[in-house]
Amino acid sequence: MIIMNTKQAPSRRLWRRAAQCMLALGAALANAAALAVNDLPGGPAVDQIDLTPPVTRIAADQIWLHSLLLIICGVIFVGVFGTMFYSIVRHRKSRGHKAAQFHESTTVEIVWTIVPFLIVILMALPATKVVVAMKDTSAADLTIKVTGIQWKWGYDYLKGEGEGISFVSMLDPAQRAMSSAGQPAGDDYLLKVDHPLVVPVDKKIRIITTANDVIHGFFVPSLGIQQSAIPGFVRDTWFRADKVGTFYGQCSQLCGKEHSYMPIQVKVVSAADYTAWVDGEKKKLAAAADDPAKVWTLDDMLARGEKVYNANCAACHRPDGKGAGPIKPLDGSAIVLDADKGKQIEVVLGGRLNGAMPSWKALSDTEVAAVITFTKNHWSNKTGQVVQPSDVLAARK
Amino acid sequence: MSAVLDHPHADDHDHGAPHGWRRWLYATNHKDIGTMYLVFSLTMLMIGGVLALLIRAELFQPGLQFFNPELFNQLTTMHGLIMVFGAIMPAFVGFANWMIPLQIGAPDMAFARMNNLSFWLLIPAALMLVLSFFMPGGAPATGWTLYAPLTLQMGPSMDAGIFAMHIMGASSIMGSINIIVTILNMRAPGMTLMKMPLFCWTWLITAYLLIAVMPVLAGAITMTLTDRHFGTSFFNPGGGGDPVMFQHIFWFFGHPEVYIMILPAFGIVSAIIPAFARKRLFGYTSMVYATASIAILSFIVWAHHMFTQGMPVTGQLFFMYATMLIAVPTGVKIFNWVATMWRGSMTFETPMLFAVGFLFVFTMGGFTGLILAMAPIDIQIHDTYYVVAHFHYVLVAGSLYAMFGGFYYWSPKWTGVMYDEMRGKIHFWGSLVFFNVTFFPMHFLGLAGMPRRYADYPMQFTDFNMIASIGAFGFGLMQVYFLFFVVLPVMRGKGAPAPQQPWDGAEGLEWEVPSPAPFHTFETPPRLNAQATKVIG
Numbered sequence: 001m002i003i004m005n006t007k008q009a010p011s012r013r014l015w016r017r018a019a020q021c022m023l024a025l026g027a028a029l030a031n032a033a034a035l036a037v038n039d040l041p042g043g044p045a046v047d048q049i050d051l052t053p054p055v056t057r058i059a060a061d062q063i064w065l066h067s068l069l070l071i072i073c074g075v076i077f078v079g080v081f082g083t084m085f086y087s088i089v090r091h092r093k094s095r096g097h098k099a100a101q102f103h104e105s106t107t108v109e110i111v112w113t114i115v116p117f118l119i120v121i122l123m124a125l126p127a128t129k130v131v132v133a134m135k136d137t138s139a140a141d142l143t144i145k146v147t148g149i150q151w152k153w154g155y156d157y158l159k160g161e162g163e164g165i166s167f168v169s170m171l172d173p174a175q176r177a178m179s180s181a182g183q184p185a186g187d188d189y190l191l192k193v194d195h196p197l198v199v200p201v202d203k204k205i206r207i208i209t210t211a212n213d214v215i216h217g218f219f220v221p222s223l224g225i226q227q228s229a230i231p232g233f234v235r236d237t238w239f240r241a242d243k244v245g246t247f248y249g250q251c252s253q254l255c256g257k258e259h260s261y262m263p264i265q266v267k268v269v270s271a272a273d274y275t276a277w278v279d280g281e282k283k284k285l286a287a288a289a290d291d292p293a294k295v296w297t298l299d300d301m302l303a304r305g306e307k308v309y310n311a312n313c314a315a316c317h318r319p320d321g322k323g324a325g326p327i328k329p330l331d332g333s334a335i336v337l338d339a340d341k342g343k344q345i346e347v348v349l350g351g352r353l354n355g356a357m358p359s360w361k362a363l364s365d366t367e368v369a370a371v372i373t374f375t376k377n378h379w380s381n382k383t384g385q386v387v388q389p390s391d392v393l394a395a396r397k
Numbered sequence: 398m399s400a401v402l403d404h405p406h407a408d409d410h411d412h413g414a415p416h417g418w419r420r421w422l423y424a425t426n427h428k429d430i431g432t433m434y435l436v437f438s439l440t441m442l443m444i445g446g447v448l449a450l451l452i453r454a455e456l457f458q459p460g461l462q463f464f465n466p467e468l469f470n471q472l473t474t475m476h477g478l479i480m481v482f483g484a485i486m487p488a489f490v491g492f493a494n495w496m497i498p499l500q501i502g503a504p505d506m507a508f509a510r511m512n513n514l515s516f517w518l519l520i521p522a523a524l525m526l527v528l529s530f531f532m533p534g535g536a537p538a539t540g541w542t543l544y545a546p547l548t549l550q551m552g553p554s555m556d557a558g559i560f561a562m563h564i565m566g567a568s569s570i571m572g573s574i575n576i577i578v579t580i581l582n583m584r585a586p587g588m589t590l591m592k593m594p595l596f597c598w599t600w601l602i603t604a605y606l607l608i609a610v611m612p613v614l615a616g617a618i619t620m621t622l623t624d625r626h627f628g629t630s631f632f633n634p635g636g637g638g639d640p641v642m643f644q645h646i647f648w649f650f651g652h653p654e655v656y657i658m659i660l661p662a663f664g665i666v667s668a669i670i671p672a673f674a675r676k677r678l679f680g681y682t683s684m685v686y687a688t689a690s691i692a693i694l695s696f697i698v699w700a701h702h703m704f705t706q707g708m709p710v711t712g713q714l715f716f717m718y719a720t721m722l723i724a725v726p727t728g729v730k731i732f733n734w735v736a737t738m739w740r741g742s743m744t745f746e747t748p749m750l751f752a753v754g755f756l757f758v759f760t761m762g763g764f765t766g767l768i769l770a771m772a773p774i775d776i777q778i779h780d781t782y783y784v785v786a787h788f789h790y791v792l793v794a795g796s797l798y799a800m801f802g803g804f805y806y807w808s809p810k811w812t813g814v815m816y817d818e819m820r821g822k823i824h825f826w827g828s829l830v831f832f833n834v835t836f837f838p839m840h841f842l843g844l845a846g847m848p849r850r851y852a853d854y855p856m857q858f859t860d861f862n863m864i865a866s867i868g869a870f871g872f873g874l875m876q877v878y879f880l881f882f883v884v885l886p887v888m889r890g891k892g893a894p895a896p897q898q899p900w901d902g903a904e905g906l907e908w909e910v911p912s913p914a915p916f917h918t919f920e921t922p923p924r925l926n927a928q929a930t931k932v933i934g
Contacts, residue, residue, distance in 0.1 A: 037856035037857055037859070039857065040855070040857060043855065043857070044845045044846060044847070044855055044857035044858060045857060046857045046860070047841070047857070047861065048844070048845035048857065049841040049844065050841075050844055050845075051777055051844050051846075052777075052845065052846055058773070061773065062773045062774055062776060062777050063777075065774055066768065066771075066774045069768050069771065069774070073764040073767065073768070076764075077760065077764065080731060080732070080735060080760070081757060081760070083735055083739070084735045084738060084753075084756065084757075087735070087738045087739045087740070087741070087743075088743065088745075088753065091674075091740050091741050091743055092742070092743045092744065092745075093675070093742045093743060094744070097740070097742050097743075098742055099674065099675040099676040099740070099741045099742035100739075100740040100741070101677075102679075102740075103677035103678065103679050103680070103737075104680050104681070104682070104683075105680075108680075108736070109680055109683045109729070112728065112729060112732045113725060113729055116724060116725050116728040116729075117722075120721045120722065120724055123721065123767075123771070124717070124718055124721055127771045127772065127773055128714060128717075130772075130773035131710060131714055131717065131773055132710055134772075134776070135709075135710040135713070178460065179459075179460055179461055179853045180465075181461075182460035182462045183460055184458075184459040184460040184853070184856055185856075186856070187856070189459065189855050189856045190459075190853060190854065190855050191855055209707075213546070214544075214546050214547045214550065215544060215546070215547070217705065217780060217848070219705075219780070219846070221777055224776060224777065225776065226705045226776045226779055226780075227705060227707055228705055228706045228707065230640055230641060230706065231546060231634040231635075232634025232637075232639070232640070233634065233639070233640075233641065235706070235707030236707070237707075249846070250846070250848050250851075251848065252705070252779065252781070252848045254470065254540045254544070254547065254850045255547065256470075256538075257465075257466040257467040257470060257538070258466060259466070259470070259850060259851065259852075260848075260851040260853050260854065261466075261853075
């Protein structure tokens with residue numbers, strides 16, 4: 001029916017439609033004003049129209065290259081379409097222009113093949129330099145493994161100051177809730193994480209990417225890096241931030257339903273602050289480690305002890321505890337079954353036979369206690385004894 | 398002239414067209430099959446367009462308003478698959494079916510029954526694809542690129558999608574074989590290859606591309622299928638497979654695929670511009686060579702889609718150089734078109750408007766392509782809205798505009814009536830303006846780092862997303878206008894009767910037959926003039 005109406009008065013209908021569009025536009029702009037938001041330093045700016053301000057040499061080079069290309073393309077564009085529009089204005093039938101008859105010229109064809117070719121080479125030269133620089137991940141001061149996980153990022157400090165630090169970083173759940181509710185707010189909406197990646201300024205940071213499940217994309221525009229994190233494979237990239245600050249990025253490779261909710265936040269700090277942060281993290285790690293005063297139940301100890309046994313003991317004493325050749329069996333061993341826990345603790349901490357059975361004092365009190373408890377209550381060993389970390393601690397003195 | 402209509406037995410007029418549903422289901426006539434292809438692709442364009450509008454509705458504001466992220470990912474995936482495999486590709490096959498026999502003076506396509514099969518295969522494939530929304534777990538949500546191992550996490554609709562693409566691929570291959578054989582074997586005497594209209598040339602090259610790469614896609618998705626169900630680990634890292642290998646195989650198909658979607662458009666534009674400039678196409682030979690060079694180069698650039706996946710320096714440099722090289726033959730084409738217009742005697746009916754619009758806006762997409770080809774810049778804008786802007790500039794303003802132009806140019810021949818010029822102009826200007834309102838701001842979003850396929854985004858990106866959404870609804874409205882006020886009227890035969898030669902500058906054998914083109918044309922080989930543009934005797 002609408003169609004019939006419109007057929008009778010298409011122009012009036014069109015105007016009404018245009019007016020409706022304008023109204024919708026007005027409403028939209030009013031709405032936009034209601035969603036007040038400011039630029040996010042290190043992240044997107046409001047209505048940003050160019051690349052993100054760089055904090056690395058590579059990012060600066062990328063932006064420079066982009067500007068160069070934009071200028072070259074702009075000049076060609078104006079040249080070609082200036083010619084075309086001149087022709088459109090002047091060479092029209094309504095102005096009585098008669099069509100010329102020319103339709104080929106080998107010279108012209110050769111010229112406009114060779115000239116663009118030269119321009120392309122001109123563009124490729126600076127780009128090549130940047131590609132080579134981008135790919136040079138050698139001589140890093142700090143190596144961090146980034147693991148894409150549906151839908152969060154795991155960070156492991158592999159080498160350099162802070163080695164051993166490891167944590168998982170995910171979007172602030174409050175922002176995820178805002179998104180579902182359709183009530184976004186805040187300048188760092190969808191960019192705020194619980195544990196930002198912290199790195200020192202002016203140091204070469206090598207990022208090794210991998211993933212647990214599907215491909216993710218580690219993308220931080222201001223650092224000039226984007227590298228896919230591929231399950232089963234490792235890839236690397238690098239950056240050297242030249243100023244401190246917080247820089248934001250997002251996952252760039254479609255990774256399932258929560259793809260838009262796994263941001264990246266990189267905190268670049270001064271060397272001193274970084275050292276302080278590392279110390280803090282190490283302390284936290286230590287604090288999170290087992291409390292030697294804790295009193296364990298038998299079941300908890302067995303579970304923990306099995307892991308320690310498999311990781312450290314099973315290679316020689318075998319998973320069945322029977323040992324092999326010169327390696328003593330644990331299953332049915334007199335020392336293991338002895339009512340005096342101290343005997344076995346002494347063996348584990350001190351070693352035997354000049355290190356043929358090595359000392360395991362590098363293990364924590366909890367680990368030693370757990371593995372002894374495990375061996376005392378596994379296979380045919382059923383002593384029911386529980387060795388507590390405090391026992392081990394006492395034996396160490 | 399007589400050869401055109403020469404029906405050896407003019408008295409039994411009836412045997413030509415069967416009537417009713419049999420005419421379409423059993424169709425072997427290239428014109429009927431061409432029409433069905435075009436109607437089918439227009440339908441798919443509308444379905445894909447609705448999905449696009451749903452995406453834009455969700456992205457109008459930050460926060461989730463209409464869809465959860467699962468459904469959003471399904472929408473983007475299905476929009477891509479439907480537009481690529483359901484709208485653009487079949488539409489060009491429709492143009493090929495209609496125009497290639499007419500342009501080379503052949504009575505029909507070489508394999509008429511295979512032609513029927515390649516069309517009718519599309520229907521179950523399209524149904525399976527579209528209806529996968531209603532399967533458990535919804536439609537595939539991997540993006541149209543179907544990257545492993547995300548495909549392994551999808552529900553049964555993934556299998557439906559894979560099967561649909563297999564069928565569409567088979568249809569494309571059959572269509573291509575048909576086109577190649579028709580062009581190589583059925584040209585009228587005197588229609589040498591180098592006198593053939595460029596539309597036939599571009600399609601000939603496209604058909605070879607299709608035959609080369611559709612099996613590659615079939616391989617990639619078959620391996621995905623066996624990874625999903627039969628315990629293989631081609632792309633599954635859990636079993637030692639390589640997800641990146643999928644990307645290499647996919648893009649070995651995917652990059653020629655984008656030229657499959659643009660080369661026939663070049664052919665259409667090369668027909669329209671000389672017609673309305675009233676001047677022969679400048680540099681015909683170099684156009685043919687440029688098309689062939691683009692096709693050949695398209696096989697050695699695929700990994701430019703993968704700069705951020707990580708590859709050795711030499712690999713990155715090679716694919717960067719090869720990609721930038723494509724700018725050269727493409728530039729030659731643009732220059733040739735502008736030179737064709739230069740000192741012509743131009744008029745600007747709707748086909749010409751779309752051709753000029755194509756030239757202007759497609760070239761912007763070409764430039765952004767050059768920028769994306771630079772590996773260091775790509776690191777900043779890969780998988781962002783910049784890429785979305787880029788490929789919509791080349792696929793919408795490129796392929797789709799060329800097809801609109803082709804529709805306005807040839808529909809008088811197809812339907813026998815002239816479209817309404819005023820409505821055509823409204824459609825053009827509306828589409829042009831809203832297209833740019835929609836996609837131009839996406840360049841900014843991409844440069845600012847907004848990743849694509851995001852259901853929700855940081856608030857700083859709000860304004861440009863709003864503008865893009867408003868533009869998208871305007872653009873959608875213009876296509877509804879096109880359907881109801883241009884396409885349906887001419888299909889119903891409403892409008893001024895079209896003369897045999899509606900465009901005084903147009904050349905070619907299609908204008909040697911009456912409007913509408915009779916059911917059978919060129920049943921006996923016509924005798925052609927020296928340029929092979931006119932039928933003599």
